[in-house]
Amino acid sequence: MIRLEHVTKSYAAGSRPALLDVDVDIEKGEFVFLVGSSGSGKSTFLRLLLKEERPTSGRVRVAGKDLGSLSSWKVPALRRSIGCVFQDFRLLPNKTVTQNVAFALEVIGKPRHQVARIVPEVLELVGLEGKGDRMPDELSGGEQQRVAVARAFANRPMILIADEPTGNLDPGTSIGIMKLLDRINRTGTTVVMATHDAAIVDSMRRRVVELSHGRVVRDQDRGVYGYGS
């Protein structure tokens, strides 16, 4: 589903590369934690998958497409097959929960009747039934992140990318979000999650890819956050 072959990414010539000769292969339906300290290259890794960045060298393949030869007008199609969740939720503050989720479907041209059917379904899936008319600032952080997950998953993407989705949440709320991501993963969606949260990684016992200074230093099935923890 996702394959990085000898990928190196340097932002400025001469500086230390953000990723160095990274080789990672992620199968369909896998749940992968991407761990490592700040600046280790986790975000660059995720941005490469969305073709927000191009690798300096090496090849990135996502859902059978070689991103290096993917023309720019096909990038929107690629992004429709990838859902994204971020630490800062990125909800639209002037839209209700329902409108936020519907927006993501409308702008990719989904017909109105489909949007009307999908939005309540996916809100129920993330456990927000009955809160569709709330504004984001009326919700707790955990609920806002559930809206973001609903938005990312509404189009049933093949891949869900989560960049520190629990970074702004307390441990109890984080567990709820992780259960949700786990449930999404069980529907067959490949999940790639960058995180700092050792407790979560340790409790989930999923595959762990650890980056350090841009290199993969560990790739372990059913791993834990780190040997030091």
Add this chain to the structure above:
Amino acid sequence: MRVSSVASEAVQGLRRNLVMSVAAVVTVAISLTFVGGALLIRLTVDRLEDALYRDLTVSIFLNDGITDPQRQEVAQVLSGTPYVEEVTYESKEEAFRRFKLQNPNDPDLIANVTADALPESYRVELSDPEQYEVVASAVQGLPAVDEVVDFREFLESLFGILGGLRNFALATAGVQIIAATLLIANTVRVTAFSRRRETGVMRLVGATRWYIQLPFLVEGLVIGLLGTAIGVGLLAAGKWALLDGQLEELFRNGIIQNPSYTDIVLGQGPWLLALGLGISAVTSLLALQRYVRV
């Protein structure tokens, strides 16, 4: 894609930075007014040239007391000169009749002039009015010829003034169009900045570049449309106040035509609209490159 949501986003964008939007609309309007003014001047000059050059004649005035052979000689030279299409002889009596016709409101003047005081002349029509010099040099110097007068000389100075006006209007329009471009770019950018969350989400979930740009394009087009409408209105108002009002005498003799409202609205409106919309569309698309790059 929903027309209503695109339209409402564009209107929201315009309201969000109302001052800048108004400035952009006004600048578009003023620049198009100047462009329209320049076009109107050109239209008037073209019509004037058509009307005057069509039966423009070179007049060859003859000396008093010339002999018949001398008179014949001029006619002969003329008939052998290239570009000469038609030669008409005008006697002193005919000249006097025409003089009376040209000054019907001035009986005192007519009373003081006799047919004898007016020169006899040849009126020459040229196939190509530009070739006046050929005719002039052919007959100049003949004993019978007193003076060769080309009406173009009078017209040229008039056209010179009109041409200067037109160039001034075009130059002003050019400066205004640059200002309009910058203002539209700025207006659209401010909107893009205030909507960067939305465009960010749109990019992320895979909206096409076209879909993301459309509301901004519509916003630019609304500016262009309003600006053009006001510009055409200003032109019409200018015609009413200036041409129909202060300069009305200029058109009374019927030689110079007063441009009509149809000329302004139907003749120039479409061009100005195309220009206004074109500028605003191109500008708003270019201004957005940074925000919609995939």
